[in-house]
Amino acid sequence: MKLWRDILDMAYKETLHIRRDISTAFFALLLPMMQLTLFGFAIDFDVRQVATVVVDFDQSRESREYVQSLQNTENLRVVAYLSSPDEALERIRRGTARVALVIPPDFSRAEKPQVAVVIDGSDSQVANPARLAVLKPQSDPAVDVRVEMLYNPNNRTEVYTIPGLLGIILQLVTVALTSFSLVREREQGTLEQLMVSPVSRLGLMLGKIAPYFCLAMIELVLVILAARVVFDTPLRGSFLLMWLLSVPFVLAGLSLGLAISTVAQNQAQAMQLTMLTFLPSVLLSGYLAPRETLPLPLHLLSNLIPVTWYIQITRGIMVRGAGMGDLWAPFLGLCTITCVLVAFSTSRFRKSSG
Secondary structure (H helix, E strand, C coil), rough: CCCHHHHHHHHHHHHHHHCHHHHHHHHCCCCCCCEEHHHHCCCCCCCCEEEEEECCCCCHHHHHHHHHHHCCCCCEEEEEEEEEEEHHHHHHCCCCCCEEEECCCCCCCCCEEEEEEEEEEHHHHHHHHHHHHHHCCCCCCCCEEEEEEEEECCCCCCHHHHHHHHHHHHHHHHHHHHHCCHHHHHHHHHHHHHHHCCCCCHHHHHHHHHHHHHHHHHHHHHHHHHHHHHHCCCCCCCHHHHHHHHHHEEEEEEHHHHHHHHCCCCCHHHHHHHHCCCCCHHCCCCCCCCHCCCCCHHHHHCCCCCCHHHHHHHHHHCCCCHHHHHHHHHHHHHHHHHHHHHHHHHHHHHHHHC
């Protein structure tokens, strides 16, 4: 009987604690329902509307009908008509197009014209459906389709997954490193000492980031080395460029952790919020499934996730050999997110300590 009385007493005590700290019940009950609803729409491996560019040297009714027959499959979406194959290849290297269709000048006159199709093989989730779409259109005009798979001709899974996994791991580590920082100071009672010190709030934020930044950049080198040696993942672009463009991403992850640290009241909440950032990073960033499959609201939401931009950088440099001119958009996106997160963390710290 005493054991049951002890169990009931402790259960009553914990129930009162949950009532006082309503955030515990929120994380336990509402967040799983929100995640199920959100990610149920996000997880869709049925790739459609793959960005396609067309180089049409024939400019005939037959060539236009052929292109339309490919679009009717709803797997391809023509985003531009270009004047040369070199422009098409440049679009693929920059990541703004996944498929290039080159129609010869004798398309309408030849008995069985040859059409060249170049597909970005760095993303196998997109490359395979695109290949099927061009080989088996709904309306087949007896065209000889010659497919060339760029960057990953053997369709190796590691070439597609490892660059994205590098970003997922780095973001998880950087967020975890700093998400407990201010919470730990608050629980240990040392936050008040920091407040009376002559260090500015911005200096405090950046000072807390600095040592973790050095650790993360060392880890970046080790992870790239492991990917190259263990999985034979290519690094076709510049390692120095890869390292430099990783700087805003690492800062963004550390700043996100600091933002969590200013919001959470205890280490349990900090851990829950850290894990809350993990699922969107995996499911909305384009790591598992192409962002083209996301509904528009989730596609817009994915732009707020640092690893979304970083995966474009890692796959661009490691797989396609892209340069800075091809990656300025994700670089600016990461810089913007970093500045916003640092400003938010600083303002939240001022509010919570004021």
